[in-house]
Every structure is written in structure tokens, then in C-alpha cells.
Amino acid sequence: MSDSLSHAIQLHQQGFLPQAREAYLAILAAxxxxxxxxxFLGMLEHQAGRAETALRHFETAVSLDPGKGFYHVNFGNxxxxxxxxQEAEAAYRRALEIHPGDAIALHNLGHLYQKWSRWPEAREALEAATRVDPGFLEAWSKLAxxxxxxxxxxAAMxxxxxxxxxxxxxxxGWFHKADALGRQEKWQESRLEQTSNN
Structure with a gap:
């Protein structure tokens, strides 16, 4: 990675988005x-709400270097x-073909299925994410x-x-636990869990 790209990424990570954007554009001009x-410019444009511009940069990135899994994850996002x-699913699946143990790709695929009410597939992907990374809190939360x-x-419990x-x-975590206890008709425990989180 060049010094100029490292500097642009550093600006991006520090929240200096206009300066980072100019730095990325200068690199691409050369x-x-x-x-x-x-x-990275695609990520910045997505973050800034310029989706169509982000799309062009992601499409170019995956075309130029299709072997980088995280390109496909961000494209899928x-x-x-x-x-x-359907295209998002294909992008996440491509990322997982490159890196089958990519916990973020699995999580994001699970979230996609969750969003579209494909519950068995969501559960499968999220369970896989937690197996790869047992400390992946958001994957556990979505799985619940x-x-x-x-x-x-x-399983929700x-x-x-x-x-x-x-x-x-x-x-x-507490909300889902209280819900699970209620469904198991453990009403007193459910009430205690809700109270303990207030």
C-alpha cells in the first residue's frame, strides 16, 4: 500500500471525509x-450517502481485483x-467463496436474510458467524x-x-432474554429480567 493511500485511509478513519475524498481522488487521477x-472511496461515498457514486467505485474495484473478499462484502452492504x-446475496456469497470463514460476510448475509424474513437461512448464516467468532456480539444478538x-x-435464550x-x-440481550422467558411461561423470571435492565 502506497504512502498516499495510507494517508488517505488515515484521514478517512479520523473522520476527515472531505479531505480523505480529495486524497482518494488525487490517487485515482494519477x-x-x-x-x-x-x-475505499466507495466506502466513503456510501458513508456520506452518495450511493450511486459509491456503486460505481465498488463495481470498478471488484472488476479490477475480484479476489479480495472484503471488496465483495462492502459491495454487498x-x-x-x-x-x-439478490445482488447483495451474490456479493456476500462471492466473499465466502474467497474466504469461507469470513465472520463479517456470514453476519451480513444473515442480516440480509433476516431483513427479508428468510428465517432458516438467517439462522444458518448467523450460527456460522458465531462459530467462526464466538465473541461476535451483534451476530449473537441477531441470532437471538x-x-x-x-x-x-x-435457542433464543x-x-x-x-x-x-x-x-x-x-x-x-436483556430484551430478547425476557421475551424468551415469557414464551417459556417463566413469567416471574421474565419480569425480573425486564426490571433488572431498567
């Missing part, structure tokens, strides 16, 4: 086929936000929610307990 610059679920949607209170173990102040 080297239009720099896949990394297209990728944008496609998901644009309401293009999905298990509640398919009326598996026991297990996932909620993992969320709480990772972060005792995570509100959704």
Missing part, C-alpha cells in the same frame, strides 16, 4: 486502475441498502432475534445469554 483507492437483495421469530425460545455475557449493558 492511477485510475488502483482497486484499493476505488474500494451497499446493494443491500439499495434494496437489491431470529430464533424468537421462528419460536425457538430455548442461549443466544441472549451470550450477548449478556459479552456485554452486560447490551439492552437487546
Amino acid at each position: 492511477e485510475s486502475r488502483n482497486a484499493d483507492a476505488h474500494q 451497499l446493494l443491500k441498502d439499495l434494496g437489491r437483495p 432475534a431470529v430464533n424468537l421469530r421462528i419460536d425457538n425460545a430455548t 442461549e443466544a441472549s445469554n451470550r450477548v449478556i455475557a459479552l456485554d452486560p449493558n447490551h439492552a437487546s
